Amino acid sequence: MALSVLGIACSPRRNGNTTRLLLEGMKIAQTEGHRTELVFLSDLRMNPCLGCGACSAEGVCVIKDDIPKLQEKLTNVDRLILAAPIYFMGVNAQTKIMIDRMQTFWARKYLLNQTLVRPSGPERSGIFISTAGTQLPNLFDCAERSVKTFFHMLDIKYAQSCLYSNVDKAGDIEKSQSSFIEVREAAQALLIP
Numbered sequence: 184m185a186l187s188v189l190g191i192a193c194s195p196r197r198n199g200n201t202t203r204l205l206l207e208g209m210k211i212a213q214t215e216g217h218r219t220e221l222v223f224l225s226d227l228r229m230n231p232c233l234g235c236g237a238c239s240a241e242g243v244c245v246i247k248d249d250i251p252k253l254q255e256k257l258t259n260v261d262r263l264i265l266a267a268p269i270y271f272m273g274v275n276a277q278t279k280i281m282i283d284r285m286q287t288f289w290a291r292k293y294l295l296n297q298t299l300v301r302p303s304g305p306e307r308s309g310i311f312i313s314t315a316g317t318q319l320p321n322l323f324d325c326a327e328r329s330v331k332t333f334f335h336m337l338d339i340k341y342a343q344s345c346l347y348s349n350v351d352k353a354g355d356i357e358k359s360q361s362s363f364i365e366v367r368e369a370a371q372a373l374l375i376p
């Protein structure tokens with residue numbers, strides 16, 4: 184069964200480490216005949232959540248930018264691969280802006296008791312890919328927690344993390360072929376219907 188697979192490249196470095204890994208995962212999805220779409224957050228007009236609470240009334244955000252279109256994709260997709268770098272021990276700003284804007288979904292789900300995704304169809308699931316320049320302890324903890332909350336908000340099962348430390352300059356990840364193998368395997372597992 185062909186699944187719809189959305190890849191979100193969150194790094195501002197188009198040819199950076201996380202995007203290279205993401206492309207590897209997306210290649211698997213393509214070769215297996217799934218419907219794939221790749222979004223670069225750096226291409227989107229995105230503004231941070233204002234915390235105005237307007238979405239609490241009708242589940243609609245007052246900010247007019249590209250986020251509603253992305254939300255539509257996120258509600259319809261079967262599989263998600265999110266790739267984001269670590270900045271200051273958490274996800275980078277672009278990723279966090281996107282995640283915070285899911286407050287609209289929080290309002291729809293918990294305040295307005297609305298169903299976010301279509302009731303039928305396969306269970307939705309996703310993986311999180313990240314890289315960081317150092318090898319500090321607990322490097323990915325904050326990012327993982329935010330991303331897990333994001334997935335939960337979207338009713339997407341958090342299937343796996345693929346996390347790589349000591350990867351700094353754009354392209355450094357190429358020295359770690361095992362990371363590409365791991366991402367390929369994670370993508371293959373993700374695509375089992």
Ligand SMILES: Cc1cc2nc3c(=O)[nH]c(=O)nc-3n(C[C@H](O)[C@H](O)[C@H](O)COP(=O)(O)O)c2cc1C
Pocket residue numbers: 194195196198199200201202267268269270271272273314315316317318319322350351352353354
């Ligand atoms: C603004 C900024 C903050 C960063 N903060 C951290 C950090 O807190 N810890 C860390 O290990 N690496 C940090 N890094 C390094 C990146 O995580 C690393 O270069 C990563 O591989 C970038 O992924 P990308 O190539 O996909 O953009 C930071 C890099 C930048 C530009």
